[in-house]
Amino acid sequence: MTTADVRHDWPGSTLARVPYWVYQDEANYRAELRRIFEGPVWNFVCLESDVAARGEYRTTFIGEMPVIVVRDNDGEIHAFENRCAHRGALIALDDQGTAKHFQCVYHAWTYDLEGNLVGIAFERGSHGRGGMPPEFCKADHGPRKLRVATFHGLVFASLSPEAPLLEDYLGEAVRDRIARVLRGPVQVLGRFTQALPNNWKLYVENVKDTYHASLLHAFFTTFRVTRLTQGGGVLVSPDGGHHASTTIDRANDGESGAYREQGLRSDHEGYRLVDPSLLDAVDEFGDGIKLQILTVFPNFVLQQIANCLAVRQVLPKGPGAMELHWTYFGFADDTPEMHGRRLKQSNLVGPAGYVSMEDGCVGGFVQRGAVAAPDALSVVNMGGERAESQDTRATEASVRGFWKAYRRYMAG
Amino acid sequence: MAGVDSPVVDWLPRISQLNADYARAIDDDRLEDWPAFFVERCLYKITSADNHRKGLPAGIVYADSRGMLQDRVAALRQANIYERQSYRHLVGLPAILADADGGARTETPFLVVRIMRDGTMDLFATGRYLDVLVEENGALRFRERIVVCDSGRIDTLLAIPL
Numbered sequence: 001m002t003t004a005d006v007r008h009d010w011p012g013s014t015l016a017r018v019p020y021w022v023y024q025d026e027a028n029y030r031a032e033l034r035r036i037f038e039g040p041v042w043n044f045v046c047l048e049s050d051v052a053a054r055g056e057y058r059t060t061f062i063g064e065m066p067v068i069v070v071r072d073n074d075g076e077i078h079a080f081e082n083r084c085a086h087r088g089a090l091i092a093l094d095d096q097g098t099a100k101h102f103q104c105v106y107h108a109w110t111y112d113l114e115g116n117l118v119g120i121a122f123e124r125g126s127h128g129r130g131g132m133p134p135e136f137c138k139a140d141h142g143p144r145k146l147r148v149a150t151f152h153g154l155v156f157a158s159l160s161p162e163a164p165l166l167e168d169y170l171g172e173a174v175r176d177r178i179a180r181v182l183r184g185p186v187q188v189l190g191r192f193t194q195a196l197p198n199n200w201k202l203y204v205e206n207v208k209d210t211y212h213a214s215l216l217h218a219f220f221t222t223f224r225v226t227r228l229t230q231g232g233g234v235l236v237s238p239d240g241g242h243h244a245s246t247t248i249d250r251a252n253d254g255e256s257g258a259y260r261e262q263g264l265r266s267d268h269e270g271y272r273l274v275d276p277s278l279l280d281a282v283d284e285f286g287d288g289i290k291l292q293i294l295t296v297f298p299n300f301v302l303q304q305i306a307n308c309l310a311v312r313q314v315l316p317k318g319p320g321a322m323e324l325h326w327t328y329f330g331f332a333d334d335t336p337e338m339h340g341r342r343l344k345q346s347n348l349v350g351p352a353g354y355v356s357m358e359d360g361c362v363g364g365f366v367q368r369g370a371v372a373a374p375d376a377l378s379v380v381n382m383g384g385e386r387a388e389s390q391d392t393r394a395t396e397a398s399v400r401g402f403w404k405a406y407r408r409y410m411a412g
Numbered sequence: 413m414a415g416v417d418s419p420v421v422d423w424l425p426r427i428s429q430l431n432a433d434y435a436r437a438i439d440d441d442r443l444e445d446w447p448a449f450f451v452e453r454c455l456y457k458i459t460s461a462d463n464h465r466k467g468l469p470a471g472i473v474y475a476d477s478r479g480m481l482q483d484r485v486a487a488l489r490q491a492n493i494y495e496r497q498s499y500r501h502l503v504g505l506p507a508i509l510a511d512a513d514g515g516a517r518t519e520t521p522f523l524v525v526r527i528m529r530d531g532t533m534d535l536f537a538t539g540r541y542l543d544v545l546v547e548e549n550g551a552l553r554f555r556e557r558i559v560v561c562d563s564g565r566i567d568t569l570l571a572i573p574l
Contacts, residue, residue, distance in 0.1 A: 190463045190470025193565040218491040271490060275479030323565075328470040343474050347484075351566035352458070352472045358493045360569035 006031045009375075010407070015400035016381045021374035023199035023367060028410075029319040036298050036409045037063025037316070040163040041241075042149065042156035042170075044300035044313055045069050047327065049153065049186055051077055055098045055113065060325075061315050062159060067146065068092050069155060070099065072113040077150065079157040080115030081143035091143065117142045151175065152182035154300075154311070170296065171237050177244040177294050180285060181304050185332040189342060194324040194351045198363030200299075200316040201406070203324065206359050207293060207301050207312075208402055210234050210245045210393035211382050216362060219354040232291075233391040239408070240387045240401030241297030247393070249283070249290040278344050281306035295398075297405050305355065307338065308345035320367055326350050420508060420516035420545075423552065427506045427545060430552045431520055435501035438573060443488065446573060447481035451548055454478060455556045458574055460564030461539070472570055484573065494571040496529040499536070501574075506543075515546035515555060524574055526567075537574055538562045 006027050011017045022028060037043060046058045046069050057070035059082055066082035068091065084091050084104040091102045091111060101118070102111040110119030117138045125131025146157040149166035156166055163169060170178070196203060206212065214221040231248035273279065281290070284307055294302040301312035313325040326349070330342045349356045370376065380403070383395025387404045390397050430449070437445040450456060457471035475481050504521035511517075519540050526536035544556035559574045 188468060190459065190468040191564065192460065192463075192472055194569070195565055195567050197568060216493065218493075219487055271486070273479075274482045274486075275477045277477075278480065278483065339469075343470055344476070344480075346470050347474055347480075350472050351568075352570040354487050354492065357569045357571060361494055364568065 006410075011377055014385060015387055015403045016379070016385045016396075017377040018380055018403060019375060019377055020370040023202060023370065024319055024374055026319055029199075029316070031410065033063040033065075033316070036406070038065060038159045039409055040158070040160040041298055041409070042158050042163055042166050042296070043298070044154060044296065044311070045079060045157045046155050047153055047186060047188070047311065047329070048077070048150055048155055049188065050096070051155070053098065055100060056096070057092065057099055057113075058096045059092050059094065060313070062146065062157060063316055065159075066090060067157065068102065068115070069148070069157065070113050077148050077155060078114045079146040079148050079155075080111075081146075083143045084109055085117050085141040085143060086120075111142070115143055115145050152179050153186055154178070154182065154302075156296075156300075170242065173235055174237055174242045174244060174294065174296065177235065177292065178302060180287070180289075181292065181294075181302060181309065183285070183331070186329040187332045187334065189328040189330055189346070191328070192326045192350055194326065194360055195317075196322050196324055196360060196363055197320065198322065198367040199319055200314050200322040201402075202363035202366050203314055203322060203359070204295065204298065205399050205402060206363060207295055208243050208245075208398040209396060210398065211396055212362075213355075213393070216358045217355040219348075230290075232289075232393055233389065234393060234395060234398050235389045236387055236398050236401040239297075240404030242295055243398035243401060244292060244294040245393060245398065246289050247291040249288050278347060279306070280341060281345065282338075282341070284338070297402070303349065305348050306345055307341050308348050309342070310349055420511055423516055423545070424506070424508065426552050427508070427516070427518060430545070431503045431506060431541075435503050435522075439499050439501055441498065443485045443572070446485060447478045448553075450478050450481060450554045450557070451546060452478045454481075454554060455558070456481060456554070456573075457557075458559040458561065458570070460561050462564050464558070464560045472566065473573065481573075488571060492571065494569060497572065498527050499572055499574075500525045500527065503541075512544050515544050518543045518545060522574070534567065536567065539574075 007021055007025055010019065043062045045060050050058050051069055051071045054071055054073050057068055059066065059068055061067060067079050068082045069077065069079045071077050082091050084106065086107055086109045089104055089106045091104050108121040109117060112118050120132060123132050146159050148155065148157050151166055167175065232246045234243060234245040236243050290306060292304045299314040303310045310326055310328045315323045317323055328346050330339060348354050351360060380396045380399050383390055383397050387397055387401035434449050456475045458473040459471045475484065502523045506518045506520040509517045509519055519542055521540050524537045525533055527533050539559060539561040542558040542560055543554055545552050546555045
């Protein structure tokens with residue numbers, strides 16, 4: 001695809017306006033897969049504990065490209081395209097497993113755990129006839145290999161030699177925010193997939209959008225899990241692509257009137273839980289941060305909502321569809337009380353989450369609402385025009401940050 | 413299965429009636445009646461076959477008291493936003509698996525069609541109910557209902573309980 005095929009008609013350099021064609025245009029979507037997901041970024045692929053043992057593997061995607069992530073016999077993690085060098089079939093068919101090597105089912109071509117083609121069935125033919133030409137060099141054929149890097153139990157992969165080192169890609173502030181939550185060996189508690197009827201960017205924007213949280217999610221505000229009037233702020237990485245928003249607990253929220261004054265749906269006085277054990281949270285990280293939502297461009301979310309911890313992987317599935325892969329986790333050293341608390345609080349998130357259910361449908365509302373308005377502009381102006389860290393959550397700074405990074409990669 | 417001399421074998425018609433009543437309450441949008449199908453100290457969980465097989469304990473919905481079920485209904489009615497939709501449950505025949513500490517352990521297959529406000533009908537979930545039923549004040553109730561969905565992939569969102 002040439003650059004000329006992809007739309008570039010943005011309304012000037014402002015980050016505060018986004019045309020709706022970016023969520024709809026097929027050519028633009030194809031360009032995103034090449035320039036972003038397969039470009040100089042780091043994609044989250046799995047947890048290190050998902051491939052803990054030697055030979056343990058998982059299959060996932062970089063954009064739409066199928067990949068295998070596997071730990072070899074020396075303990076190194078490798079990632080390579082899940083595509084046989086022979087006829088292009090998937091090499092591994094299961095979501096996860098353990099392998100000594102991988103063999104394509106179609107014609108039994110074999111790969112080692114680094115993704116090298118090491119065996120061709122009947123390479124020398126049968127009874128002296130047939131077989132591969134003698135000059136065929138297995139080392140010249142193989143699925144594309146990816147760079148792999150880990151950080152605090154997270155595994156990222158990149159197809160591009162131009163992506164900076166993962167540590168530099170994340171930056172110090174985001175690294176600190178990840179390290180704060182991923183303090184030790186994790187224990188996976190469950191996995192769910194949510195199929196969302198919207199462009200992948202609408203979900204990423206939603207996660208970065210600190211403005212919507214307490215307005216769309218009435219459950220949040222009603223039980224004072226977060227309100228815009230609570231303390232906190234949003235950190236935006238220098239390149240705009242990553243963010244971390246935090247909510248700091250305040251014992252006395254004397255500003256609840258702000259919601260009533262504005263007539264907002266989110267304020268329901270007198271709504272109380274019959275069983276309040278759901279919100280029996282403890283300050284497990286010892287810093288008073290009740291809630292932290294963090295994104296790494298383009299596809300990763302780390303979530304701490306009270307004691308409910310999860311990673312979410314965003315996978316595009318065409319211009320108008322995506323999948324969200326949730327992995328709920330705790331820590332290997334959780335007490336039975338903390339374990340039980342995490343299971344209860346998992347009601348807050350996921351496809352049926354009290355504070356995330358709406359995120360499953362609101363992207364579809366935009367996708368459907370703007371269907372006839374590809375050239376109209378969405379307004380992303382809360383908190384001004386710029387994409388920098390702010391000490392309030394009544395801002396769309398981190399959404400503008402996303403577009404700053406997005407446009408840079410797409411200009412590529 | 414439970415032995416032929418087990419008292420719970422006689423429960424089969426009552427279990428079938430309970431399952432039918434449960435499905436009607438949800439499909440008729442009488443969600444407020446739903447918590448009463450459970451005893452006060454109960455476990456209701458929606459999970460996937462994959463999580464269940466691997467022993468991963470988290471649920472899409474996880475409630476260990478009737479109060480949490482009441483809270484779920486209150487949140488759906490008062491706080492959560494989702495497009496108007498309804499379910500049609502088709503509940504299969506219960507298999508009585510065993511006596512379970514004064515009750516019966518059963519497994520019942522189900523199929524749920526979701527009907528959206530624009531008329532779209534989709535097969536939303538299939539799976540099995542893994543139940544522990546007990547008698548309380550002369551009525552059968554769920555002490556445990558683990559909803560094991562065959563697929564772990566949920567379309568858009570799961571609002572109404574299964």
